[in-house]
Amino acid sequence: MTDTADREESVVPAGTDAALLEPDATLGTYARGRIEALKTGDLGSLPIIIGIIAIAIYFQARNSQFLSAGNFVNLIAQTAPYAVIGMGVVFVLLLGEIDLSIGYVSGVGGVITALLLVPDGNQVSPAVAIAAALGAGAIIGVVQGLLFTKIGIPSFVVTLAGLLGWNGVVLLLIGDRGTVAIQDPFVNGIANDYLSSGAAWLSVEGAVLIYAALQYLAVRNRAKAGLPNLPTSLILLRIGVLAGVGAIVVAVANSALNRGLPYVFLLLIALMLILTFVTDRTRFGRHVYAVGGSIEAARRAGIRVDGVRVAVFGIAGTMAALGGIILASRLSSVDTNAGGGTILLYSIAAPVIGGTSLFGGRGTIRSALLGAVVIASIDNGLGLLNTTAGTKYIVTALVLLAAVSVDSLSRKGRVASGRA
Amino acid sequence: MSQEPLLELKGVTKTFGAVNALTEVDFSVREGEVMALVGDNGAGKSTLIKSIAGIHPIDAGTIAFAGTRVNIHGPKDAAKLGIEVVYQDLALCDNLDVVQNMYLGREAMSSFRRLDETTMERTARETLASLAVTTIRSVRQPVAALSGGQRQSVAVAKAVMWNSKLVILDEPTAALGVAQTRQVLDLVKRLGQTGLAVVLISHNLHDIFEVADRITVLRLGRSVAEVSRKGSTQQEVVQLITAGSIASVPGQTEATA
Numbered sequence: 001m002t003d004t005a006d007r008e009e010s011v012v013p014a015g016t017d018a019a020l021l022e023p024d025a026t027l028g029t030y031a032r033g034r035i036e037a038l039k040t041g042d043l044g045s046l047p048i049i050i051g052i053i054a055i056a057i058y059f060q061a062r063n064s065q066f067l068s069a070g071n072f073v074n075l076i077a078q079t080a081p082y083a084v085i086g087m088g089v090v091f092v093l094l095l096g097e098i099d100l101s102i103g104y105v106s107g108v109g110g111v112i113t114a115l116l117l118v119p120d121g122n123q124v125s126p127a128v129a130i131a132a133a134l135g136a137g138a139i140i141g142v143v144q145g146l147l148f149t150k151i152g153i154p155s156f157v158v159t160l161a162g163l164l165g166w167n168g169v170v171l172l173l174i175g176d177r178g179t180v181a182i183q184d185p186f187v188n189g190i191a192n193d194y195l196s197s198g199a200a201w202l203s204v205e206g207a208v209l210i211y212a213a214l215q216y217l218a219v220r221n222r223a224k225a226g227l228p229n230l231p232t233s234l235i236l237l238r239i240g241v242l243a244g245v246g247a248i249v250v251a252v253a254n255s256a257l258n259r260g261l262p263y264v265f266l267l268l269i270a271l272m273l274i275l276t277f278v279t280d281r282t283r284f285g286r287h288v289y290a291v292g293g294s295i296e297a298a299r300r301a302g303i304r305v306d307g308v309r310v311a312v313f314g315i316a317g318t319m320a321a322l323g324g325i326i327l328a329s330r331l332s333s334v335d336t337n338a339g340g341g342t343i344l345l346y347s348i349a350a351p352v353i354g355g356t357s358l359f360g361g362r363g364t365i366r367s368a369l370l371g372a373v374v375i376a377s378i379d380n381g382l383g384l385l386n387t388t389a390g391t392k393y394i395v396t397a398l399v400l401l402a403a404v405s406v407d408s409l410s411r412k413g414r415v416a417s418g419r420a
Numbered sequence: 421m422s423q424e425p426l427l428e429l430k431g432v433t434k435t436f437g438a439v440n441a442l443t444e445v446d447f448s449v450r451e452g453e454v455m456a457l458v459g460d461n462g463a464g465k466s467t468l469i470k471s472i473a474g475i476h477p478i479d480a481g482t483i484a485f486a487g488t489r490v491n492i493h494g495p496k497d498a499a500k501l502g503i504e505v506v507y508q509d510l511a512l513c514d515n516l517d518v519v520q521n522m523y524l525g526r527e528a529m530s531s532f533r534r535l536d537e538t539t540m541e542r543t544a545r546e547t548l549a550s551l552a553v554t555t556i557r558s559v560r561q562p563v564a565a566l567s568g569g570q571r572q573s574v575a576v577a578k579a580v581m582w583n584s585k586l587v588i589l590d591e592p593t594a595a596l597g598v599a600q601t602r603q604v605l606d607l608v609k610r611l612g613q614t615g616l617a618v619v620l621i622s623h624n625l626h627d628i629f630e631v632a633d634r635i636t637v638l639r640l641g642r643s644v645a646e647v648s649r650k651g652s653t654q655q656e657v658v659q660l661i662t663a664g665s666i667a668s669v670p671g672q673t674e675a676t677a
């Protein structure tokens with residue numbers, strides 16, 4: 001290898017794993033790698049975390065109710081449906097596709113659950129009602145996925161038809177009842193019941209311990225195979241931050257009068273862990289990223305591209321139905337508006353605001369949760385300031401535009417630095 | 421070098437509607453040898469390797485692999501025989517890292533349907549090291565961050581990692597600068613030395629005369645000659661490619677040619 005060749009090739013790669021270059025990387029090298037990555041447009045979760053802090057400070061300054069324990073608990077329940085539906089949307093966005101039907105699919109999920117639980121002598125158990133709603137969501141998603149892959153209708157158009165069609169189904173299912181109240185305590189409890197203070201502490205501490213144990217095992221495995229690890233100090237820092245955030249959430253929620261940590265919080269965390277496992281640790285997840293990165297490369301690698309796509313739309317439909325059940329639980333009823341309003345736009349905006357790219361191939365499950373926190377905070381905070389729905393929509397629109405601009409600009413940054 | 425060809429095509433014909441892309445083409449490659457495939461634009465080079473890789477079914481003729489006749493109906497069949505193709509482009513996912521790309525579609529798994537990242541990363545590193553690809557500093561960086569030469573090296577390493585017997589490279593240096601071309605050519609040479617059969621498509625005769633053992637010339641879909649590098653000159657090959665219409669090597673002056 002000549003001298004020139006060497007120089008030409010030794011471009012220091014910037015990126016999250018820059019620290020992995022040196023087996024003896026420290027927190028300092030890692031931080032420098034992250035800063036390099038920021039410059040080339042790889043932003044990670046940084047803008048969103050700054051955004052959440054800024055939003056919290058702003059609303060708290062305008063109305064001290066915002067960070068009160070009671071409102072904090074409300075915020076968790078408000079975040080949940082958008083986060084859950086948004087996690088399904090992450091899969092679709094990773095493919096570089098879109099699903100516009102998820103709003104009314106969530107409506108279908110909520111309405112099926114409510115109708116099956118109407119105590120008219122034919123009611124089923126809550127487990128059966130929920131399973132039926134989730135099954136319906138999955139089938140809807142798979143059918144739309146098949147129309148997209150087998151007939152070749154663009155996903156935008158298939159799911160636009162879905163948007164209209166499933167709205168119609170919601171209206172037909174509700175019929176002239178107008179509103180269907182949910183009396184089942186289990187379903188209502190998902191968003192409206194709270195863990196006891198002790199149980200909340202136990203589950204959060206347990207989660208942190210499990211996370212720490214998994215990290216330890218991973219580090220040991222890599223060390224055994226002679227592979228470099230992230231700096232230990234960074235791993236400890238991450239565990240510390242997780243433990244700290246968890247402790248604050250539990251302490252604040254527990255201090256709310258007669259309330260506490262909602263069950264739906266546990267559901268959110270569990271879904272985030274399971275789906276992150278799917279995206280990051282399974283073959284299917286890897287193939288989702290591959291199809292989103294390059295369909296042709298994925299196909300040549302022998303990946304069944306159509307199968308991956310259909311499964312992804314199935315996941316989006318299932319998650320939408322689950323989000324609809326949570327929403328129905330929070331309101332303890334469904335009506336002819338089920339699945340309408342801001343649900344669709346908020347649920348797509350959530351992962352995008354959280355940093356998942358609209359261009360496919362880049363994104364995380366966690367982005368849906370972070371983005372949903374932003375959206376629910378704005379909605380909730382502006383509500384406390386007695387602003388009208390009009391203002392809420394405009395502010396949320398601006399946040400979405402800002403997030404998409406960040407995505408588009410960071411893509412440009414990657415192109416400019418040859419990392420497209 | 422064994423004398424029995426590893427891959428032998430006889431009388432292969434392929435038409436696309438009215439276009440005769442390949443007409444009774446004979447082609448063979450042995451283990452431990454680099455066979456170059458040359459010809460003008462549209463001569464049928466890519467079509468020929470796509471037939472070998474199972475992407476286009478052939479209309480007539482036979483393909484024999486390791487002495488037995490085979491029917492290759494798709495990329496999976498080709499991979500099963502140990503045939504790997506490195507395409508000039510579109511072969512890697514930019515958003516995935518080096519390890520993820522090298523194992524794409526053939527991921528190593530451990531318990532609970534988990535990806536076995538440790539094994540994949542270790543093997544990927546070993547493969548790159550065995551091919552003396554030393555310029556890639558982290559196998560966990562996205563392929564988008566690599567230079568053209570590094571990407572091509574990853575694509576080649578991906579191809580040889582699977583106990584492949586025959587590696588086909590379609591214009592692997594077409595988009596590369598001088599230093600990176602050097603890097604990939606060295607890699608191609610090493611593949612031949614490790615006992616693999618290698619097919620190299622290139623328009624650059626200089627490169628071909630550096631790494632190839634034999635050269636097959638295609639013209640208008642026909643195999644018009646098969647020469648050994650040692651027994652011929654670049655000028656002769658240019659004449660074969662162009663049917664004598666150009667008598668000197670393009671880009672070289674009369675004095676040096």
Ligand SMILES: Nc1ncnc2c1ncn2[C@@H]1O[C@H](COP(=O)(O)OP(=O)(O)OP(=O)(O)O)[C@@H](O)[C@H]1O
Nearest residue numbers: 436439440441459460461462463464465466467468
């Ligand atoms: N899928 C296809 N459908 C129709 N015609 C095709 C197809 N693929 C190739 N051909 C035709 O077959 C002939 C051979 O093309 P091929 O791509 O094999 O040439 P090549 O030798 O690889 O050229 P180049 O050096 O430009 O890559 C051309 O006339 C081309 O137009």
Ligand SMILES: [Mg+2]
Nearest residue numbers: 465466467590
């Ligand atoms: Mg070609």
